[in-house]
Amino acid sequence: MTDATTEPLLSPTIDTDGAPFWEYAARGELRIQACTACGELRFPPRPCCPHCQSFDSEWRRMSGRGRIWSYVRPHPPLLPAYAEQAPYNAIIVELADAPRIRLVGNLVTAPDAPLNSVDPDRLRIGAKVQVTFTDVGGIATPRWLLERP
Template sequence: MLTPVTDIDGAPFWEYAAQGELRVQACADCGELRFPPRPCCPHCQSFASEWRRMSGQGRVWSYSVPHPPLLPEYAARAPYNVVVVELADAPRIRLVGNLVRAAGDPLDSLDPRGVRIGQRVRVVFDPATGLPQWVLERA
């Protein structure tokens, strides 16, 4: 089972995720959003930061479908999807995850042949790991 590896800059991301919130680090001086989290703003070089709540909505910007040979832990689940999601309220921020049927579902719960660039998605969080996952947005 995958579990988050945290560092001092990214720890708040995982703390919010454990509460079911998607937040992105922002510069407290210039307002620039940044991901992955880091100590210094690449825009203005400020070390002041805050965490802004995102809507959790986005669209599939890109995706891949891994096939064996893979690490043994993943080979039994292949093929599965890995999506890159562009956030609706922060289009320059893209997060990687899996498109699943429902929160906590395994990587292979959705047929990867149905994944398309541009599909609207929303974030859910795996209750066991806190990892962000994505589900299709219902129209």
């Protein structure tokens, strides 16, 4: 048995509604669920549109660009398994082509860079970022790069 406080978070739990998000991520695409009845985008994915209650949806490709809406530097880290990477960041990104959609991730210098690869002094609300994907426990996981490093 593993101890959740000493083991790093390796990969997300994938449910039926969110499975397409991760399938597109594996192809290097950022897609967001959209209602085909009213056109509203929604994240996290769910079976029913919260705006019009339709069960019809599609997955729209996004540009992958956004801006840092908020961030935190867990210090000390919340889980001991991340202590060696402290100080690292967790950011909330507002998508450029869907400003009401916000995704959580880490700002890194390269897709496979450690979570502490960006100098904490470079974090800025409003900084422009671009999505990238890296394999975490066999799942392509979104991370973010500064548009102008």
